[in-house]
Amino acid sequence: MKISQLSYVLLSVSLVLLLAGCSGANSGGKSSAPSASADPAAGEKKTPVTFTYFNAAVAGKDANTNETVLGKLLEDQTGVNFKMEYLVGDLNTKLGVMIAGGDLPDVVVPDSGIDKMLDAKAFIPLNDLLDQYAPNLKKLYGPYWDQMASEDGNIYVIPFAASNGFVPDMYQPGAFYIQQGVLKEFGYPKIQTLDEYFDLIKKYKEKYPQIDGGDTIGFETLTDDWRFFTLTNPAPNLNGLPNEGEVFVDMETKKAAVTGDKDFMKRWLQKLNEANSEGLLDKESLVAKYDQYIAKLSSGRVLGFFDYGWQIVPAVQNLVQAGNDDRNFIGFPLVFEKGTKDQYLDPPTFVTNRGIGITTRAKDPARIIQYFDNMVKEENQKLLFWGEQGKTYEVDDKGRFYRTEEQIAQIQNPEFQQSYGFSYFSYYWPMGAGLFEDGNAYFPDRQPEVVEKSYTEGDKRILEAYGLKVFTDVYSPPDERKWYPVWSANKQQGSKEQLFEQKKMDLQRKWFPKLILAAPDKFDAMWGDYVADFNKLDVKAYEDWANSVVQDRLAGKKR
Template sequence: MKGSHTRYFALALATAVLLAGCAKDNGAPSSGSAAPASASLSAENSAPPELQPATFTYFNAASAGKDGNTNETTLGKILEEQTGVNFRIEHLVGDLNTKLGVMLAGGDLPDVVVPDAGIDKMLDAKAFIPLNELLEQYGPNLKKLYETYWDQLPAEDGNIYIIPFAASKGFVPDMYQPGAFYIQRGVLKEFGYPKLETLDEYFDLIKRYKEKYPQINGGSTIGFEALTDDWRFFTLTNPAANLAGLPNEGEVYVDMATKQAHVTGDTEFTKRWLQTLNKANDDGLFDKESLVAKYDQYIAKLSGGRVLGFFDYGWQITPAVQNLLQTGDDDRMYMGFPLVLDKGVREQYMDPPVFATNRGIGITTSAKDPARIIQFFDNMVKEENQKLLFWGEQGKTYEVDDKGRFYRTKEQIEQRDPEFQQSYGFKYFSYYWPMGAGLYEDGNAYFPDRQPEVIAASYSEGDKKILEAYGLQVFTDVYHEPADVEERKWYPVWTAAKQQGSPEQMFEQKKMDLQRKWFPRLILAEPDKFEAMWEEYAAQFRKLDVKTYEDWANGVIQDRLAGKKR
């Protein structure tokens, strides 16, 4: 991507999933004081972990999936042979806060937890042990991997409780995770592959197609689907800022001239986003059931091929895309556009490389052998094991050319069915562990879906047809290059830690409760009542402690500009 002109694209999720899939005294130190958190500049070989079999429990609150043991997979078995360690994986079912609340109340926690949005709840309950001494003693490879970010790991008390994901080493464009407004390829084909730029153009296309084809696959055509389940409600609130040409800072946007944060909840662009959905509902395009549907129901609808459009992030819809891939019907695959409200607005959907310290993996106070767990983590982040976990085995799931470049054959690329991904272990190890990102020391991409050789070889005939139709070389050409991280040293505000019960955390909770109540009403209202209802909602929003929250956000910005961790 070069220059500042906007390039048009439809992001090929089929390619992304295909690439990513083939491709997230007990040894615990005393919690009384902070241990040193300085990173060594070179990794030394730690004492080899004991090979006596050990099984630890791992709870993943961030992703749906099949529960099971890592040693039941090819990759997990290899790691068990190296370390003697197996993990019994459990995924979140139901409400996140309820699940964590039950765990904490019972006191018998899994050994390892990925709490996702519940991280502050876990930290406030002191459910994670400090890792400083364990990392000093057993984590030379972890310290090397996270060296650049080491000063960002400790909490305010100086202890490290969480190991974040994805310590990036070099920027490689994200092929499938930037948010986008997705639309079926069949819709684009029907109307000659138009270049979509605005939200109005997008819904106009959906309306015309639905009128022409009221049924798909024996069921009623659904114009637009929303994801609102539990913590995923952000999928409904986030698009407003993106549509205004702003990056995703969470609950605020930042005025680049003043470096001041302002809440988004009562802005004109949020109003216009909801009013567009209100019109879509009045036109019979919006699926009312999506406002109460669970995540698995949402995925099922996308998988059925009847939904023409939706806003989402690639990592949330992977199961649906995998299901659609199995049908072989390219017209029902989705492609994404970074839409804006008004023509000429520069979109900012793609994030610069950021290191989110408020998402990661922690070892709980119930862990039977924290030292053994850290040894496992340290072993898995060795570069040869990172290549194993993301690329697989040479000769089986990837090849290496005479220049040392990794690639995949057509047969290896086609190893994309969910059963293979599960049995091989890609599903368990693709994320949600200590890990790197970006580029290996030899210049190959960490992940196959970032490797040019794999991307080029992975394009289907349908992909190639659309690339040609839109005059694109690669599917990410639609996005502007992300802003220079030096211009937004604070980015993104949403990653700043918030203690349970703090004014900023309470604001977010009250704001979310208010929007969960009002956004469905605003979307489903009679159009002539929308203005009055919006004013009523906005008045209630302004009764929240907006100033305190904005002051907190501005403190985060100023601290990060000054090089302080927040």
């Protein structure tokens, strides 16, 4: 599967929550099903106003939305501008300081710190404002309405991607990435297993110990802060399982079990241990920060790594601008054993534990919710994802959206993405997904007419060599899992399941680097010590909770 420049320029693959807010006072009210109401857009006030927006989910360049083309168009419609600030440093520390000091922006995207914000009652409920001002939000999220209310009946979270139809991802979510030049060097071999992957990397590193004057890095990993899942998630994937978080669910029994002490986790870590002993693993990556990781990938010296497309956007952009296809990456859904059906592609899902919230310090929550509601009008969704017809996309005589090679080249430029606004509006705001009413894809990177034109010459060589039309043709289709993903279930701060996850992560942060860097003949004994420590955690209580999530979702209940 491909990590073409366009896929990361426009949109990531994974889904998160959107929180929006209520009126100036903390008005509550129970959740109700969507009802028809008049669109207030025609009468809404246009007096210019600037709100503050903090995004704790991703690094970015601070800016005002009205400094971008898209943001200015939305300001012309609504009179609203957002001053955007992005996370620098530790997420929980930043949110903790905001909460303790009461210095809250108008709008916050808290990412994994959502429980911290909710427990502090830093967000206001949405119910009354949704009823009064948000007909477009209610229409878009109508199919998911019953899943959006919290235990008190209030809606605090509106998930980002309310999907209207499933559109296959033509790029990859999670994947084992490898340099195109490695594949070309050895005649584009078919890679299915982890062993084949590392064997190829080893051969190339031995043949080319240096790249562009620097030491060749065989394999890079990422463990920084909340991104530690990048190290742990490959284990179930390699065993033919999807990413459910801390558990996997048996397809026949529908029973959940933790992943942390299973043989497939051991096998994955033992492979990294072997790679380290052979000089293929970059030891520094076990302690590196995210920006250092991106710098390594951007250097062109890294041969392989596991990651998700949305996490490596900056590196991909840097490599694309460098113009050497051999140094860019493509990914494969590897498994331990040939014949195992991979499950890297996510089935259609609705994630409810991430989002954007309007805080208790917001100056005018009604105005903010009106702005969000205006964003999700279909014509504005097309604007935010596709841009302007005749400038950033075209329409053929059948009504299909496409982009010319010149438009694609323009959008590949990171400076254009920022100035136009694609890099700011392609995620972390209210949004739909899937298909528009006219059959075009919401996201250009899922529109075949765009994808085919976005391929570089190196991409085309690989497609031809592997007999593929698009790179995701190497992925198996996802199996239906009505409970998927378990990791998205809401957990209260201080609950047994939340404490288990924190203690488990602390334990793995302690043990996994030791296991990876250990002498190979010490690995088995150390794994036994780790498992003994792992089993001191309240595994049963966590599995009981996970199984309750699975059963509730099978029964159609919100979790």
